Amino acid sequence: MSKETLRQYKTLRAELAYIDLMLTQLQTQQGTERDIIERQSQRARILSIMRDIEAFIDSVSDPIDKCIFTMSVYDNLTYREIGDTIHMDYTRVGRRMDRYLDC
DSSP: OOHHHHHHHHHHHHHHHHHHHHHHHHHHTTOOHHHHHHHHHHHHHHHHHHHHHHHHHHHOOSHHHHHHHHHHHTSOOOHHHHHHHHTOOHHHHHHHHHTTSOO
């Protein structure tokens, strides 16, 4: 897993919400079948990436490292904020994450 992919999570979550809204509008306003299929395809692609990220975080066996990834990806905290929360220097937070990532 790369840092870039992890950073996408917040944007993907927002994009998914937008696509769900668009799908609802298309379905209630009788959008074209092509538009609906296109949005469903985009939705499936986004969900696939999000599931990959979630599976990666779930696979982290060390509880502290899993906590670090959770705060970074799901809560969108900086290394400094994570370090302050778990009483660890922010540079160490980054190093712990880097052990798992394809940098």
